[in-house]
Amino acid sequence: MNFVDYYNILGIAKTATPKDIKNAYRKLARKYHPDLNPNDKDAKKNFQLINEANEVLSDPEKRKKYDQYGQDWKHAEEFEKEKQYQQQSSGSRGARYSGSPSGGDFSDFFESMFGRASGAGGSRQVKFRGEDYNAELHLELIDAYKTHKQTLTVNGHKIRIAIPAGIENGQTIKIAGHGGQGINGGPNGDLYITFSIANHPKIKRLGNNLFTTVDLDLYKAVLGGEIILDTLNGQVKLKVKPETQNGSKVKLAGKGFPVYKDEGQFGDFYITYAIKIPTNLTDKQKVLFAELSKL
Amino acid sequence: MQTEYLIALDEFCTNHNIEISFVSSLQQNGLIEIKTVKETVFIDAGQLQQLETFIRLYYELDINLEGIETISYLLERIKSLQEENIKLKNRLRLYETEL
Numbered sequence: 001m002n003f004v005d006y007y008n009i010l011g012i013a014k015t016a017t018p019k020d021i022k023n024a025y026r027k028l029a030r031k032y033h034p035d036l037n038p039n040d041k042d043a044k045k046n047f048q049l050i051n052e053a054n055e056v057l058s059d060p061e062k063r064k065k066y067d068q069y070g071q072d073w074k075h076a077e078e079f080e081k082e083k084q085y086q087q088q089s090s091g092s093r094g095a096r097y098s099g100s101p102s103g104g105d106f107s108d109f110f111e112s113m114f115g116r117a118s119g120a121g122g123s124r125q126v127k128f129r130g131e132d133y134n135a136e137l138h139l140e141l142i143d144a145y146k147t148h149k150q151t152l153t154v155n156g157h158k159i160r161i162a163i164p165a166g167i168e169n170g171q172t173i174k175i176a177g178h179g180g181q182g183i184n185g186g187p188n189g190d191l192y193i194t195f196s197i198a199n200h201p202k203i204k205r206l207g208n209n210l211f212t213t214v215d216l217d218l219y220k221a222v223l224g225g226e227i228i229l230d231t232l233n234g235q236v237k238l239k240v241k242p243e244t245q246n247g248s249k250v251k252l253a254g255k256g257f258p259v260y261k262d263e264g265q266f267g268d269f270y271i272t273y274a275i276k277i278p279t280n281l282t283d284k285q286k287v288l289f290a291e292l293s294k295l
Numbered sequence: 296m297q298t299e300y301l302i303a304l305d306e307f308c309t310n311h312n313i314e315i316s317f318v319s320s321l322q323q324n325g326l327i328e329i330k331t332v333k334e335t336v337f338i339d340a341g342q343l344q345q346l347e348t349f350i351r352l353y354y355e356l357d358i359n360l361e362g363i364e365t366i367s368y369l370l371e372r373i374k375s376l377q378e379e380n381i382k383l384k385n386r387l388r389l390y391e392t393e394l
Contacts, residue, residue: 026356026357029355029356030356030358033351033352033356035348035351035352036352036366036370038370038373038374038377039377168381168385169381169384169385169388170381170384170385171381199388199391204388204389205385205388205389206385206386206389207385211389
């Protein structure tokens with residue numbers, strides 16, 4: 001836990017007046033407010049910091065205590081008497097922007113000096129939705145291929161969710177009511193889960209279509225035959241046409257990825273053939289290839 | 296038939312300690328939709344989150360209606376660009392090879 005320089009965070013001098021603090025805070029709040037910076041974790045973190053700085057510096061009692069003991073915050077016992085006094089008083093006197101909307105957690109430093117923050121504050125007793133939570137869930141491509149259920153732990157609560165087949169990498173789903181608790185009796189926030197789907201070593205995905213490259217030996221490419229292909233749904237037997245060219249593509253209609261929330265619908269599976277020229281030829285093979293070249 | 300979840304506007308405004316005229320102004324600027332059923336004005340629950348955002352912008356950040364309209368447009372643009380960015384990243388993965 002490190003000392004947090006609230007004056008530096010707000011970009012003001014230690015001699016700043018309440019008006020200076022208010023102006024600096026308002027300016028930064030407009031810059032970093034979560035409503036104006038969607039999906040920006042850095043902005044959210046900055047917003048929490050400036051909220052915390054304002055919480056302390058706009059309250060004369062807290063500011064006095066911070067100025068007196070801030071650098072020496074480890075001697076918490078010395079503050080105890082004052083802490084008790086603080087708990088009896090009604091908390092923050094300065095308005096705090098709700099933003100996210102609870103304003104988020106305060107730092108350990110803050111809680112060490114002032115105790116836990118009393119929730120989104122200010123003078124308006126407004127019912128607000130709780131804070132929306134964001135989480136990231138890592139899946140393998142094969143996991144996203146079939147609808148399945150997973151149990152997640154979010155802020156100590158276990159949530160069982162169904163993940164529909166066909167979910168995209170980077171896609172976000174909303175779990176209503178599983179975010180932070182509502183403020184002043186407001187409804188709970190929502191939980192947003194963003195999926196991060198790892199690349200498959202052999203199969204690539206683009207939307208609902210799958211792509212893979214299959215090595216094909218020269219003889220099978222020339223004469224035709226059968227190959228066994230690994231798909232996300234097991235192995236399939238595939239006929240190879242005679243005289244298959246290197247880089248040629250085959251489409252397996254309906255063998256691709258499931259379409260999100262459209263049961264029974266699948267994309268296509270595209271196979272690109274990479275023909276491998278034999279190496280380390282025997283003398284006999286060399287002779288035969290030479291004969292072939294003269295035909 | 297899909298069920299509509301509606302919230303009475305006067306109740307919403309009382310709970311949020313805001314003027315009904317503010318919500319009316321948002322509606323006049325095309326930022327939210329309100330519905331009138333049997334002479335009672337409602338807002339759709341699906342718009343709640345957006346409306347609360349507008350309330351925070353107006354009452355807490357002192358941004359006027361014109362500013363909210365501009366921000367709303369730009370946030371839509373950001374959302375659309377973020378979606379496009381995800382699509383492009385996914386497309387790029389097609390050409391990535393494992394190291």
